[in-house]
Amino acid sequence: MTDSPPLVATLLLVDDEPHVLSALRRELRREGYRLLTADNGKTALERMAEECIDAIISDALMPGMDGIELLAQVQRDWPECLRLLLTGKADLNAAVRAINEGRIYHYIAKPWDATELRQTLRLALSHQQAERERQRLETLTRAQNRELVALNANLEQRVADRTAELQQTANMLDAAYGDLEQSYVTATRVFASLINQRLPRHLQTNATVGNLLTAFAEQLGLDEESQRDLQMAAALYNLGKLTWNDHLLTTPSERLFAADRDAYRRYPETGESLLMALEHLEGTATIIRHHRERWNGSGFPDHLKEQAIPYGARLLSLAVDFIELQRGMILPRKVPRHSALALLEKFAGRVYDPALVAPFVELCLEQAPDLGVGGRKVLSLEPRKLEPGMQLAQDLHSPAGMLLLNQGKELSRGLIDKLIRLEELEDTRLTLLVHPAEESDAEPEPGTKTQTG
Structure with missing residues (x-):
C-alpha cells in the first residue's frame, strides 16, 4: 500500500536562526510544499498579508514579537491558517499560552523527529482540506436548497418564461x-x-x-x-x-x-x-x-x-x-x-x-x-503634471499590480503629492490616464500626449 500523494500547500516557516530555517526546508522540500520563510514576527505578518498561506510553523522564542504573539495575531486575522509552534524547551506554560492565545494545531519540540514532523503536517493539511470541502459542500447545498424552493414556488412561470425565450x-x-x-x-x-x-x-x-x-x-x-x-x-x-x-x-x-x-x-x-x-x-x-x-x-x-x-x-x-x-x-x-x-x-x-x-x-x-470614453478628452500625464480636479480615466495600479486609485476618482492636491512621493520612494515612474478638469481651459504642457476616446 503506497502513501497518498502529498498535498500541494503553501507553508510559512518562521525562526530567527537561519540554520533552523534551512533544516526545516530540507525536511519539507521533498513533500512538494511551497515553502516561504521569515526570520521575525513582523516579516511573517507581511508575508501573510501578501500570500495565501495554508500553514505557519513558528519558533516560540524570537526577539521582538515571540512565536506565541505571532500565532495569536495570525489566529485573529487569518483563522483558517493552520498554526504550529516550534520550541527547544519543554515549557508547559508556553504550550498552554500558545493553545489559549494562538489556538495552535500542534506543539513541536526541538530537536524534532523528521518522520513525526512530516506526518503531523500531512495530517493537519488533510484535515484542513476536508474542512474546506465540507464548508464548500454546505454552502453549495444551502444555495441549491434555496434555488429548489424558489423553483418550486414559481415553476409554472419559469416554464412559461423559458418557452418564451426559446420561441x-x-x-x-x-x-x-x-x-x-x-x-x-x-x-x-x-x-x-x-x-x-x-x-x-x-x-x-x-x-x-x-x-x-x-x-x-x-x-x-x-x-x-x-x-x-x-x-x-x-x-x-x-x-x-x-x-x-x-x-x-x-x-x-x-x-x-x-x-x-x-x-x-x-x-x-x-x-x-x-x-x-x-x-x-x-x-x-x-x-x-x-x-x-x-x-x-x-x-x-x-x-x-x-x-x-x-x-x-x-x-x-x-x-x-x-x-x-x-x-x-x-x-x-x-x-x-x-x-x-x-x-x-x-x-x-x-x-x-x-x-x-x-x-x-x-x-x-x-x-x-x-476605454470607451465616448469622445471625452484623455491625457497621459506623469504625477508632477497633474492638476487638482482632473479625473482618472482608468484604474491606477502600482508596478506590482496593486490597485491604487479607482477609475472616476477626482484628484486633489493631496492625492497628487502622495503619487509624487510614491514615485520617489519606489524609484518608479507612473503614468496616469486622466480627463482634464472641466473648468480648466489650459493647453497641455509641451510633450504631453493628448488622447480622445
Missing part, C-alpha cells in the same frame, strides 16, 4: 435564414451572444477587442472587406471555447496544463470549423484559426511564422492579448494597461509583428479606443 430564439433564427445575403451578420450576433452567455461579465472581451480593431483598421487604412472580416473575427474569435467547461473558461491560459492545455490550443481550429459552413465568413475563419500563431513560429495550430501569418490574424493577436492581459485571462493576475502595452513592445519580433506593435501602442496611448 424568441427560434424567431431570430427564422429571420436569419429568411435573408441569406445577411446571414453572416445574423450568425455573428447569435454566436457572440452565445459566447457571452458562457462567460462571466469581466471576461466578455469581444466588444472591447472590436472597438480596438475598428480604430486600428481605420488608422492602417484597410479596405472595407478586410475591416468587415476583422470585425467578425473580433466578435467570434473565442467561439471555439463554447465546448469548454467552466473551469477551463475562467483559468488563465498560463495556468493550464496537460489535457486542459491541449484543449486550449485547439480552440482556434474549433472556431474555424464552426464557421466553415458560412460562405461569407471564410476570411473571418482564417483569421480566427491563425490568431494564436507567433511571429517566430512558436505559436499554434500550424506554427506559421512572420509574413506567412495572415495579416488580419496578426492584428487580432495584438488586440486580444492586450485586452486579455488586463482581464487576467493570460497571466494569473490582471496586468495594468501600461504594463500590458510594455509587454507587447517587449515581445515584438518574437510573438508579434514588429511593424504593427509600434502603431498599435501609439493608437492605444493617443486614442484609447478600448
Whole structure:
C-alpha cells in the first residue's frame, strides 16, 4: 500500500536562526510544499498579508514579537491558517499560552523527529482540506436548497418564461435564414451572444477587442472587406471555447496544463470549423484559426511564422492579448494597461509583428479606443503634471499590480503629492490616464500626449 500523494500547500516557516530555517526546508522540500520563510514576527505578518498561506510553523522564542504573539495575531486575522509552534524547551506554560492565545494545531519540540514532523503536517493539511470541502459542500447545498424552493414556488412561470425565450430564439433564427445575403451578420450576433452567455461579465472581451480593431483598421487604412472580416473575427474569435467547461473558461491560459492545455490550443481550429459552413465568413475563419500563431513560429495550430501569418490574424493577436492581459485571462493576475502595452513592445519580433506593435501602442496611448470614453478628452500625464480636479480615466495600479486609485476618482492636491512621493520612494515612474478638469481651459504642457476616446 503506497502513501497518498502529498498535498500541494503553501507553508510559512518562521525562526530567527537561519540554520533552523534551512533544516526545516530540507525536511519539507521533498513533500512538494511551497515553502516561504521569515526570520521575525513582523516579516511573517507581511508575508501573510501578501500570500495565501495554508500553514505557519513558528519558533516560540524570537526577539521582538515571540512565536506565541505571532500565532495569536495570525489566529485573529487569518483563522483558517493552520498554526504550529516550534520550541527547544519543554515549557508547559508556553504550550498552554500558545493553545489559549494562538489556538495552535500542534506543539513541536526541538530537536524534532523528521518522520513525526512530516506526518503531523500531512495530517493537519488533510484535515484542513476536508474542512474546506465540507464548508464548500454546505454552502453549495444551502444555495441549491434555496434555488429548489424558489423553483418550486414559481415553476409554472419559469416554464412559461423559458418557452418564451426559446420561441424568441427560434424567431431570430427564422429571420436569419429568411435573408441569406445577411446571414453572416445574423450568425455573428447569435454566436457572440452565445459566447457571452458562457462567460462571466469581466471576461466578455469581444466588444472591447472590436472597438480596438475598428480604430486600428481605420488608422492602417484597410479596405472595407478586410475591416468587415476583422470585425467578425473580433466578435467570434473565442467561439471555439463554447465546448469548454467552466473551469477551463475562467483559468488563465498560463495556468493550464496537460489535457486542459491541449484543449486550449485547439480552440482556434474549433472556431474555424464552426464557421466553415458560412460562405461569407471564410476570411473571418482564417483569421480566427491563425490568431494564436507567433511571429517566430512558436505559436499554434500550424506554427506559421512572420509574413506567412495572415495579416488580419496578426492584428487580432495584438488586440486580444492586450485586452486579455488586463482581464487576467493570460497571466494569473490582471496586468495594468501600461504594463500590458510594455509587454507587447517587449515581445515584438518574437510573438508579434514588429511593424504593427509600434502603431498599435501609439493608437492605444493617443486614442484609447478600448476605454470607451465616448469622445471625452484623455491625457497621459506623469504625477508632477497633474492638476487638482482632473479625473482618472482608468484604474491606477502600482508596478506590482496593486490597485491604487479607482477609475472616476477626482484628484486633489493631496492625492497628487502622495503619487509624487510614491514615485520617489519606489524609484518608479507612473503614468496616469486622466480627463482634464472641466473648468480648466489650459493647453497641455509641451510633450504631453493628448488622447480622445
